[in-house]
Amino acid sequence: MSRAAQPTKPSSDPSTGSVWTRPQRSRREQPALSRDQIVAEAIALLDADGIEALSMRKLGTRLNAGATSLYTHVSNKDELIELVVDQVYGEIEVPKVASRAEWRAAALECGNNARSVILGHPWIASVLGEMGMSYLGPNMLRLTEDMLELFESGGFDLVQGGMALKTIWSYILGIAATEAAWMTSLARSGQNEDEWLTGMASIAEQAIAPYPRMRRLHAEQTAGAVGETRRSNFDEGLGCILDGLEAQRRR
Amino acid sequence: MSRAAQPTKPSSDPSTGSVWTRPQRSRREQPALSRDQIVAEAIALLDADGIEALSMRKLGTRLNAGATSLYTHVSNKDELIELVVDQVYGEIEVPKVASRAEWRAAALECGNNARSVILGHPWIASVLGEMGMSYLGPNMLRLTEDMLELFESGGFDLVQGGMALKTIWSYILGIAATEAAWMTSLARSGQNEDEWLTGMASIAEQAIAPYPRMRRLHAEQTAGAVGETRRSNFDEGLGCILDGLEAQRRR
DNA sequence: AACGATTCCGTACGGCGTTCGCTACTCCGC
DNA sequence: GCGGAGTAGCGAACGCCGTACGGAATCGTT
Structure with a gap:
């Protein structure tokens, strides 16, 4: 008995197709959907085509499923996004600290x-503002605990550690989200970083013309290798914050 | 000759309404639309009902206009949002510094x-990730210049000031966006902060049960007045960063 | 063999951003 | 006074979107 796909439309009028032409395909022969599979495919789709390409229909299609089938495993698009974000947080590794000197x-x-994980999934920036509570996602919990441990190893007591965590995390989120947004709009324009900068140079110069400090700053920063600059800027800012935290710890 | 509103539908079949019943209302008697008006109304709508309530159709209705009329003054919804965000940035005041001691x-x-402006328009959090370049909005430019001036008054040279600006701004954006997202999802749930926390307590305790440090931290922080706590947390973190920046400046 | 539970999905609804082409109006040069 | 150019406003339509609902297929249990 044939089991070929034969995508007939038996639903429109079941009596139209005779018993013989009806597919009679066992639904469970292909492994069906699972929440993990859905989340993984959503991340793949997001990485490939960005946030505005994520729709339940497209995601369903990529999984050889109908759009509404997803709702069996995920109650919402919003819930799906929370799952997706927590999954990404799971990629962030926190190094273990043996001695206090390494802190x-x-x-x-x-x-x-953390920064490079976020920049590896830049669509996260578009989504962070809509998530009141990813705090309870399993990977976020693990991440929080690990970072608390890191600060503990650095000599912070628990409350100081909580403070330090919030401060650093806010900094990371803010700067990485900004960078990610920048990269997304770059990608949308189809240019690379240098092209955009040179193309934008005259407009930018005109815009900052009335502002003396920005003008001077712009003039002083004609160095190349923008990508590396961004990274070292990140390090420098983070270093500042660590300085401040260490000063606070000594009290 | 009557000018009463009389909202007929002359469009469906123009010949149906005779010359006498047709409105003949001068379009320009009411001042028409302007970009500023649109932006102002969009902010009002966003403040009242949040990000998901902002649609071109609803905004048009609030302005007694059709949805598509907006496109004469604003080329895009995205562009509208950039305008709106820059407008909000315009609310942020940077104090002038007379002596270096006040820095x-x-x-x-x-x-x-900055924090309270953002929390006054919490929908901003949902939108920050989509804006590659608000850097060139007039209010953002003014804000940047003013903050550079502030750091200059504090004894930073220009490059250091640029660094300090980026660091502080990232922190502010990160923490305020997180708080704003939290407040938005609170508002959506219809509860206030304390209700939510007590309602969530058992679930949260269960979630953090496997994590000793979070458990202890949670136990130590049973203080009330959550709103004030958030603000003083912000101040504390910002203080840390300022410490770090001052240390860096002295080199 | 019968039956509830679970999974899948076609259909449909209301809403969205935006394009297109039409109308109605203002303004400028004559 | 008048005609033509330019512009603001808008109704209709297109192709998307999230998701509620009900029906069909399948599985596990009895």
Whole structure:
């Protein structure tokens, strides 16, 4: 008995198709959907085509499923996004600290890990503002605990550690989200960073013309290698914050 | 000759309404639309009903206009949002610094201004990730220049000031966006902060049960007045960053 | 063999951003 | 006074979107 796909439309009028032409395909022969699969495919779609390409219909299609089938495993698009974000948070590694001397380097490394994970999924920036509570996602919990441990190893007591965590995390989120947004709009324009900058140069110069400090700053910063500059800027700012935190710890 | 509104539908079949019943209302008697008006009304709508309530159709209706009329003054919804955000940035005041001793207090005040402006328009959090370039909005330019001036008064040279600006701004954006997102999802749930926290307590405790540090931290923080706590947390983190920046300046 | 539970999905609804082409109006040069 | 150019406003339509609902297929249990 044939099991070929034969996408008939038996639903429109079941009596039209005779018993013989009806597919009679076992639905469970292909492994069906799962929440993990959906989340993974959503991330793939987001990475490939950005936030505005994520729709339940497209996602369903990529999974060889109908759009509404997803709702069996995920109650909402919003809920799906929370799952997706927590999954990404799971990629962030927090280095273990053996001795107190290593603390600072470990914090820097952790910050850089977080930054590069976010920049690896730049659509996250568009989505952070809509998530009141990802705090309870399993990976976010793990991440929080690990960072608290890191600060503990650095000699902070628990409350100080909580403070330090909030401060650093806000910094990371703010700067990485800004960078991610920038990269997204670059990608949309189809140019690379240098092209955009040179193309925009005259407009930018005109815009900042009335502002002396910005003009001077712009003049002083004609260095190349923008990508590296962004990274070292991040490190420098993070270093400042770590300085401040260490000063606070000593009290 | 009557000018009463008489909202007939002359469009469906123009010949149906005779010359006498047709409105013949001078379109320009009411001042028509302007970009500023549109932006102002969009902010009012966003403040009242949040980001998902902003649609071109609803905005048009609020302005007694058709949805598509807006496109004469604004080329895009995205462009509208950029305008709206820059307008909000215009609310942020940067205090002038007379003597170098006042610098630190002024920076703290500026940070608090920014935070409360953002929390006054919490929908901004949902929108920051989509804006590659608000850097060139007039209010953002003014804000940047003023903050550079603030750092200059504090004894930073221009490059250091640029660094400090980026660092502080990222922190402010990150923490305020997180708070704003939290407040938005609170508002959506219809509860106030304390209700939500007590309602969520058991679930949260269960979630953090496997994590010793979070458990202890949660136990130590049973203080009330959550809103004030958030603000003083902000101040504390900002203070840390200022410490770090001052240390860097002395080199 | 019968039956509830679970999974899948076609259909449909209301809403969205935006394009297109038409109308109605103002303004400028004659 | 008048005609033509330019512009603001808008109704209709297109192709998307999220998702509620009800029906069909399948599975696990009895």
